[in-house]
Amino acid sequence: MSRETFRIVVAALALGLLNGTFGASTQQAQDNAISDRETSNSFDKGAVLGETCVINKHCVVAKSVCSEGRCSCPQHYLQLDKTTCLPGVLLGFRCQVDAQCSMRVGHSACIQGFCRCGANYVPYRRNNCLKRAVLGQVCRTHEQCRLGASGSFCSFIVPRVYGHCECLDLAPRIGNTCGHVRYSLGSPCGTSAQCSAHVPGSVCVIQKNEVSEERVSPNSISAIPGVFPMPIGVPRAVCACPPGHLEGEDGARCIPVLKDAGVIPASLGQRCESSRQCRESDPYTFCRGGVCHCIADTPQCSASNTGCHKDTFQCVSDGRCLSWYFVCNGVRDCFDGSDEDSCVPHRCPKLAHTCADGTCISRARLCDGKVHCPDGSDEANCRGASCPSSTFQCGDGRCLPAFVFCNAKATCLDGSDEDEEACIQGSITARFCPFRCGNGRCRSTAILCSGSDGCGDNSDEENCSVCSCTRPTIA
Numbered sequence: 001m002s003r004e005t006f007r008i009v010v011a012a013l014a015l016g017l018l019n020g021t022f023g024a025s026t027q028q029a030q031d032n033a034i035s036d037r038e039t040s041n042s043f044d045k046g047a048v049l050g051e052t053c054v055i056n057k058h059c060v061v062a063k064s065v066c067s068e069g070r071c072s073c074p075q076h077y078l079q080l081d082k083t084t085c086l087p088g089v090l091l092g093f094r095c096q097v098d099a100q101c102s103m104r105v106g107h108s109a110c111i112q113g114f115c116r117c118g119a120n121y122v123p124y125r126r127n128n129c130l131k132r133a134v135l136g137q138v139c140r141t142h143e144q145c146r147l148g149a150s151g152s153f154c155s156f157i158v159p160r161v162y163g164h165c166e167c168l169d170l171a172p173r174i175g176n177t178c179g180h181v182r183y184s185l186g187s188p189c190g191t192s193a194q195c196s197a198h199v200p201g202s203v204c205v206i207q208k209n210e211v212s213e214e215r216v217s218p219n220s221i222s223a224i225p226g227v228f229p230m231p232i233g234v235p236r237a238v239c240a241c242p243p244g245h246l247e248g249e250d251g252a253r254c255i256p257v258l259k260d261a262g263v264i265p266a267s268l269g270q271r272c273e274s275s276r277q278c279r280e281s282d283p284y285t286f287c288r289g290g291v292c293h294c295i296a297d298t299p300q301c302s303a304s305n306t307g308c309h310k311d312t313f314q315c316v317s318d319g320r321c322l323s324w325y326f327v328c329n330g331v332r333d334c335f336d337g338s339d340e341d342s343c344v345p346h347r348c349p350k351l352a353h354t355c356a357d358g359t360c361i362s363r364a365r366l367c368d369g370k371v372h373c374p375d376g377s378d379e380a381n382c383r384g385a386s387c388p389s390s391t392f393q394c395g396d397g398r399c400l401p402a403f404v405f406c407n408a409k410a411t412c413l414d415g416s417d418e419d420e421e422a423c424i425q426g427s428i429t430a431r432f433c434p435f436r437c438g439n440g441r442c443r444s445t446a447i448l449c450s451g452s453d454g455c456g457d458n459s460d461e462e463n464c465s466v467c468s469c470t471r472p473t474i475a
Helices: 003-045 098-102 142-148 192-198 275-281
Strands: 065-067 070-072 077-081 084-087 108-111 114-117 121-124 128-131 152-158 162-167 203-207 236-240 245-247 254-256 285-288 291-294 312-314 321-323 391-393 399-401
Touching: 098 108, 098 114, 114 121, 121 142, 142 152, 142 162, 192 203, 192 236, 275 285, 275 291
Parallel strands: none
Antiparallel strands: 065 070, 077 084, 108 114, 121 128, 152 162, 203 236, 245 254, 285 291, 312 321, 391 399
8 A cells, every 4th residue: 555545544534533423422412402302391391299300490289399309298298199298287177188187286187177186185276185184193174184084174273274183073082083973064965954053054065067068088087096087967965165155264164254244354465344354364464554464574474475476366365376367357266256356347456457448357358359348449559559568569560468478379470479589498688578487488477376387397386375474473
């Protein structure tokens, strides 16, 4: 082979290798582009639970988040299937499966569609199921003692906080039991005469079925041994205090609380006419200047610092704190109904909305697109430079009810009510943050004391009952 021929062969081989390399690189780039397009198209369609993701917006299931590259349910939520995240639920609220209840409240289950305590346990507030207490043991409710010994009650040392189980006067102690009281409060009965003969003022009341005629989920059967749902439609009558009365501290009498029946209890910081009203709610309070005060104020508890969030409603008689969402919504959520009784035209509670004609409505109905005020004023001024003070303004200027902010469901057309910086990251530089949870995330004040965990760490359900005044020291 001549030298010239050799050069031609080498040049040809070099050109072939170059073309091959260039061709491979071009093919790889095309393959990568196709892969990128497929990935982009996949995210555009949205990812369900368990599928890959990069950011939260890729996950289309309500409440889901992108964690470690996969769409999943957030903390305190239960994955039911690939398209459903169910929230953990407190006692008394609707549920679908047992795990919704037990993940939030120990010894509870979903029974006939509601979270309830299991056998030998009684509810305490919304987040506890207390085991039965025998005579002499520490107790927090009368029901706790009655489970341990019929005819007993909780003799409170600190009112409505704790005490010890003791026998009623009409049922003296016999060993570890109390004398038989056939018709005590909560006992099955046939007539009101049977009840009032043992507990003055009590009547025989047919218990309403909480589930009404609604269909009960097939998943709502309790998994707790010994708990059997009551057949729907079968009424149960028990001895109870009638409307307008509260159960006495010893569980042996019914105390009138309505104006036409007697004294109206008034909790700390509420308006009063006499000290007796205050003492009916807290024995260490008195009426001064028309308001219930502690006999001995402390930095932690006083009429100006009752322990409730400032953006919640304090029920008058028992001091329970309630989300403004429920005030003046037509449903009596306070045990004494004060969240609705205080909705007097032209004198509406500060946490409700006053229509132009004086009618009181819930703030949750302001600028919701439906007319609730008789004069339609609740839908006036819901778009413009400024919104009503108790609403949320979208980036496009539209006004919406305040509860839409960070509720995991985009309501504003521009998505500004679900700002990731505030709702997910909890950035300290977030431009709008009505309530900051313990985990740093921002939420609407509507979630405070709503009975559901809106933060993910339950910090919105803390401070939801009035504080107890300390017993004054004797000098």
